[in-house]
Amino acid sequence: xxxxxxxxxxxxxxxxxxxxxxxxxxxxxxxxxxxxxxxxxxxxxxxxxxxxxxxxxxxxxxxxxxxxxxxxxxxxxxxxxxxxxxxxxxxxxxxxxxxxxxxxxxxxxxx
Amino acid sequence: xxxxxxxxxxxxxxxxxxxxxxxxxxxxxxxxxxxxxxxxxxxxxxxxxxxxxxxxxxxxxxxxxxxxxxxxxxxxxxxxxxxxxxxxxxxxxxxxxxxxxxxxxxxxxxx
DNA sequence: CTTGACATATAGGAGTCCTAGGTATATAAG
DNA sequence: CTTATATACCTAGGACTCCTATATGTCAAG
Numbered sequence: 001x002x003x004x005x006x007x008x009x010x011x012x013x014x015x016x017x018x019x020x021x022x023x024x025x026x027x028x029x030x031x032x033x034x035x036x037x038x039x040x041x042x043x044x045x046x047x048x049x050x051x052x053x054x055x056x057x058x059x060x061x062x063x064x065x066x067x068x069x070x071x072x073x074x075x076x077x078x079x080x081x082x083x084x085x086x087x088x089x090x091x092x093x094x095x096x097x098x099x100x101x102x103x104x105x106x107x108x109x110x111x
Numbered sequence: 112x113x114x115x116x117x118x119x120x121x122x123x124x125x126x127x128x129x130x131x132x133x134x135x136x137x138x139x140x141x142x143x144x145x146x147x148x149x150x151x152x153x154x155x156x157x158x159x160x161x162x163x164x165x166x167x168x169x170x171x172x173x174x175x176x177x178x179x180x181x182x183x184x185x186x187x188x189x190x191x192x193x194x195x196x197x198x199x200x201x202x203x204x205x206x207x208x209x210x211x212x213x214x215x216x217x218x219x220x221x222x
Numbered sequence: 223c224t225t226g227a228c229a230t231a232t233a234g235g236a237g238t239c240c241t242a243g244g245t246a247t248a249t250a251a252g
Numbered sequence: 253c254t255t256a257t258a259t260a261c262c263t264a265g266g267a268c269t270c271c272t273a274t275a276t277g278t279c280a281a282g
Contacts, residue, residue, distance in 0.1 A: 010121035042213035102153035
């Protein structure tokens with residue numbers, strides 16, 4: 001059984017991560033699992049996409065990281081949304097809304 | 112009045128072009144205008160995105176090009192969907208549907 | 223005769239995604 | 253005990269798409 005490669009649309013991953021982190025402090029590995037679960041297995045975020053994205057978001061001041069003990073008793077990096085991150089998420093969601101509407105306009109046009 | 116830069120989501124442009132060409136033979140310049148019109152000015156496809164995309168789609172056998180006289184009496188390159196292009200468009204639309212649903216699942220989750 | 227719309231084209235940089243590889247711990251299976 | 257699996261992090265490098273900027277040329281309007 002081949003699993004089809006479903007690449008996260010470039011530019012969308014950041015928004016999804018921010019949204020998941022908005023629920024409360026969570027570590028990277030769990031973020032990727034959450035995204036997969038909530039999307040009913042549609043998105044499978046590979047680690048080579050996940051960790052660079054997390055560092056990027058931290059660099060930009062949208063996420064804050066802190067080492068803490070995970071549920072399993074090991075150290076993990078827990079991320080929290082900063083105030084700027086909350087604003088950014090909000091902006092990205094508005095943009096996504098507009099963008100998907102614009103795409104829908106084109107896709108739904110009849111000849 | 113600054114116009115906000117709205118980058119077409121990477122990977123979406125091809126689908127939009129195929130969809131517009133599906134309406135019938137049309138040249139590049141007109142494709143970009145059509146996309147802008149139908150999306151109510153949301154998308155403005157710059158030429159540096161448009162022409163490389165058209166060549167890409169032609170290389171892959173999804174579009175076919177033919178020089179013809181345009182509405183204004185000048186020569187322009189008219190594109191048509193190939194059979195493979197039609198299949199491709201259909202697949203991309205299905206994928207977009209699934210993808211936007213998956214994004215919606217995540218964005219609509221409450222804490 | 224110059225501005226603006228039409229019409230095409232490409233080089234090159236920026237950015238994001240993925241594959242593939244690596245490190246390390248804990249636990250369950252054998 | 254040893255091996256496999258799940259947890260948890262990381263990065264290099266290639267592929268790809270997007271954009272800005274630049275270039276060419278025609279035609280109509282002013």
